[in-house]
Amino acid sequence: MKTLVIGTGGREHALALALSRDPGEVEVHAAPGNPGIAEVATLHDVDPLDGAAVADLAVRLGVDLVVVGPEAPLVAGVADVVRERGIAVFGPSRDAARIEGSKAFAKEVMAAADVPTALARVCTTPEQVADALDAFGAPYVVKDDGLAAGKGVVVTDDRQAALDHAAGCEQVLVEEFLDGPEVSLFALTDGTTVYPLQPAQDFKRLGDGDAGPNTGGMGAYTPLPWAPDGLVEEVLERVLQPTVDHLAASGTPFSGLLYAGLALTSRGVRVVEFNARFGDPETQALLRLLDSPLGPLLRAAAVGTLADVEPPRWRAGAAVAVVMASRGYPASSHRGDVITGADALDAREDVDVVHAGTALDGDGRLVTDGGRVLAVTAVGGDLEEARTKAYSGVSSIDFPGAQWRTDIARAAARD
Secondary structure, eight states, rough: OEEEEEEEEEHHHHHHHHHHTTTSSSSEEEEEETTTTGGTTTOOOTTTTHHHHHHHHHHHHHEEEEOOOOOHHHHHHHHHHHHHHHEESSSTTTTHHHHHHHHHHHHHHHHTTOBBOOOOEEEEHHHHHHHHHHHHOOOOEEEEESSSOOOOEEEEEOOOHHHHHHHHHTEEEEEEESSOOEEEEEEEEESSOOOOOOEEEEEEEEEEGEEEOSSSEEEEEEEETTOOHHHHHHHHIIIIIHHHHHHHHTTTOOEEEEEEEEETTEEEEEEEEEEEEEOOTTHHHHHHHHHHHHHHHHHHHTTTGHHHHHHHOOOOOEEEEEEEOOOOTTTHHHHHHHHEESGGGTOOTTTTEEESSEEEESSSSEEESSEEEEEEEEEEEEEHHHHHHHHHHHOOOOOOBOOSSSSHHHHHHHH
């Protein structure tokens, strides 16, 4: 099977790693990729937002499947252009990807499909925002309606901070605050059949104890020993399948990866958000425990035959991913700092260094090239063992200004 992965980040590296580990004849390409992806795939210098260029590359390579990783190309309609050339694509159409590209659209879908979620108001003026904040009260939840790389949400008790965030956005959603722990539940779908994956949890705030600003994600782990029994079945029945069925009935069938961010509130499960692609860094942990070949699942979702493929199987044990970010993140990022120690972990079968914001400098040295630089992902017999391995890996990697959380999966491992 010949696959082309589109994107540059940690999610794409995790996907390329998993595809390269599939049994049988496997050939992985990536565009444009990063230095870590280059270890398991052939890289091609193509703009991931240029649908025609991506389609031309896929035709030239003769690939069996294109996997569009990031949200921006999906919202831009790259998958549509590739499909028009007769090539199987894992990833939703431009119209279906609006479920992530517009939070207002996602709320409309949830209302129509009777999916439980937070009450919200769509606001375009300061006066509307102020009224909504007063109606819902603190903690204030303000979400940029469009794509914001995981950093468009503010949850705060500071009313002025909520107003300031809204002022920087064209359109926002002001929502009621949802109490309770959050869970990420991904699902593969071909527009009809839905296969949920194993639940995971990510850590959005920059600092330990969920302090500091929101980020794209500072770490993740799976499984969740504290998750209630029957959670996956409930979410499939009440959230995932109704959403997929509604989109199909509306003429915008969704195929690819549907991500449900959930809050387990005192009133039951509520959807915080939908995404139209694999989440980062949960993907790093989840794919490390996947026991099924990834390629056949993705291709079946792309061509409408998911029901003919066995549902995903999972290895015993646990996986923990810890993100290392560059100095200044998330307000800014630093490029060009030399990274040392990553190569020494490559020989470890139970640890992966998943590259996100990395590059090679003129001397061939690995350097930082973005906010979230890499994630150390480890597997173990349980969460405590996986944590120990992941943080041991983090301690062996160094670059100036490196920052990371020390509490990823700590509370769950102690339960």
